[in-house]
Amino acid sequence: MSDLQGIVHDLPDEAYFAHDSLSSTGARRLLDSPARYRWEQEHPQPPRQAFDEGHAIHTLVLGTGSNIVELDFDNFRTKVAQEERDAVYAAGGVPMLVKDMAPIRATAEAVLAHPTARRLFEQDGHAETSLFATVDGVPCRARFDFYAPVGVDLKTTAGRADRHGFSQSAAKYGYDVQDAWYRDVREVVTGERGEFIFVVVEKDAPNLIGVHQLDRDFVDLGRAKARRARETFLRCTETNTWPGYPEPIQLVVPPVWLINDAIDKELA
Incomplete structure (x- = not known):
């Protein structure tokens, strides 16, 4: 399957996920822990x-x-x-x-x-489109929910779909890495990065919709992290070492919110 290159329409899910290239999900696992990424590759999980x-x-x-x-x-x-x-x-x-x-x-x-979401999905494009390319020496893949001049990713959330709720979700789940990853692969394949939009729908009624694009800071963070993930993949592959957390004893500092909470209580 490593011979897949460029834009591939209608590729079955099982063929896409079984491909031996690095996905944005894999990149986010690498950024979390190369050891966790390696374990998941060697122990594929059943459908959840x-x-x-x-x-x-x-x-x-x-x-x-x-x-x-x-x-x-x-x-x-x-x-x-x-x-x-x-x-x-x-x-x-x-x-x-x-x-x-x-x-x-x-x-x-x-x-x-939803008027804006509908217009995005009515673009001249193709749903469930897979792209394959070598980026920074790493075989990579990306699967667009809707591939068009403006790429679209559809997400459901049990939380809020407004911009504040999605900002928290993007930070927590690494959607900035996904944004960068998809656009990096697209740029290698087509020569253009394109735009990337997230359509987010709340799973609970009344199913409110948010349509979001990451700002410049988020985009820059995502590109840096995506690049670091590829560098990590190359280094771990070449040395066949997949480290977990740091081995030395780590000094743990309190999170900012805990410090602020203590200050607020002292001033109250």
Whole structure:
């Protein structure tokens, strides 16, 4: 599969995720801990039910993606239900309980009814598009939810989808690295970095929508971290060493919020 290069449309999920190039998710694992990244590569995990809802929403919004299979059980606690669920996973599908589909459809409909989000998904483009390129000497891949002049990534959140909530999510989950990674790969493939937009929908009713673009500071941080991840990957690969946390004893300092909290209480 290492022969994949450039833009590839309609590549099955299993083929994309099995590819031996570095993804933005892998880059974020490397930045956290090369040892954790290596362990996850050597111990691939089975599908996680926690992600099924998001996969289903993506499929309904984008009109392509995972095969949603609705199962008419109250839950997945019984042996029969678990066997049917696992059979769907084995076939590459997403098992969903019939009773859980109404809020998922409502979430997808909210995205498509949002004027700005709808315009982005109505661009001349292609959903679920994979790009492969060598960046800084590292074979890399990126999978755009919607590949167009303005690339779009659809995210669901259990929190807030406004700009303040998404700023916290972007910092916590490394979406600045994802932004940089996708644009780095795109630039190698096409010669243009393009723009990148996040469409974020709250999973709980009334399914509020936020449409966000990272500012210059976030973008610069992401590019620096993405570059560092590639450098780390090359160094670990060449030396076959995948370090965890620092071995020497570490001096632990209090977080800023704890210091501020102590000051506030002293002044009260």
